[in-house]
Amino acid sequence: MIPLAEVLAHPPATAQAAAISGEDLHALVRQLYPICRSITGDGVRQTLAVLQEYLPGLEVHEVPTGTPVLDWQVPREWNIRDAWIKDRRGERVVDFRQHNLHVLGYSVPVRGTFTLAELKKHLYTLPEQPHLIPYRTAYYAETWGFCLAHAQLEALHEPEYEVCIDSTLAAGALTYGELLLPGDTDEEVLISSHICHPSLANDNLSGIAVATFLARHLLGQPRRYSYRFVFAPGTIGAITWLSQNVGAVARIRHGLVLSLLGETGAFTFKKSRRGTAEIDRTVALALREAAAPHRVVDFEPYGYDERQYCSPGFNLPVGCLSRTPYGQFPEYHTSADDLDFVRPEALLDSLHLTQAVMHMLEANHRYQNLSPYGEPELGRRGLYAAVSGRPNAARAQLALLWVLNLSDGQHSLLDIAERAGLPFALLQHAAELLLAHDLLAPLAD
């Protein structure tokens, strides 16, 4: 039997919460930050190799260039070793080794001398933020370019510059990582993060870090669901994964795309295309219970890889959890999205929220009230007198009454929490107490 004191106490989000610090998450972000990632190439492989140190079961998949994937094709693989613009003294005035954002992603190789006017056609800056380097890519256009601070551009006055981009664009593979944590059932929860951005900390590394530590947490927990973690390049990676995993897709019951979880802005949850899926309601409830500033917004076919998971043919119950959404903070897709922008405490809060969501999914059962004609006499069973006079006693009492009343076979604990406005954990413990007194029976999920 569960001691009543436990029913009264709102339990911590996780038993292991204290064991992981925000600094642990930030250390992983720091380790991954220098790697030059793109939608293909060695940067993705290096990133996954680091993640394998944290998650030894993580499998790395290579899908060859040219493989048809849904309506797309796996592109040529891009790798880069060096890139620079040199002035007449041979000084690097723009240097890939100083910051990997300096190269337009997927630039074709180039070597030569260009007039400043010709060169400027290949330079990208942010005049409104003159000291920041923008992040730009040209995955599907055969071109080259450099990204630099506008202040750097304004300092270019020589008539000609020597340019080198030492890259290769060749047949290879698209690389993604996948970890399956088996549960009691083969119904799956999908957690997906994109891994295609170079040195950007909040946009991609924060989601990767939260997903990695969520996986480590779940490894140590009993699991009803199986959990599938996908670390794949944005868009083409998710499309590739979907096309290669039709069997797994059919088993997905809930899913989250994790992204932009490292700065201190309010949480934003973008619901799945379905809008009323269990994951949509569970995240909304977890945010309400966390009492953190947040917004819940409807699905739209733009954003991260929920676009692919929620395309009409799949229509998976997959939402996207972030803090301040893409494009809505000045550091977005610039060199200011760096290691200082991402805060350990924000990463940890994000992790705890995802843990709370998974805990609720795991515990969201339906029960049958075995004494449904009138209220059962709680006092005779020690369930009434025992709670009186204690702090939160009234709420604990109310939780027992709500669970008894709505456990008619139709309502889950999530339904009850939404309707009663009581904490999910309080209702869960009330259900456990009632089960222990044979007042409830569990129903098949």
Ligand code: ZN
């Ligand atoms: Zn991005």
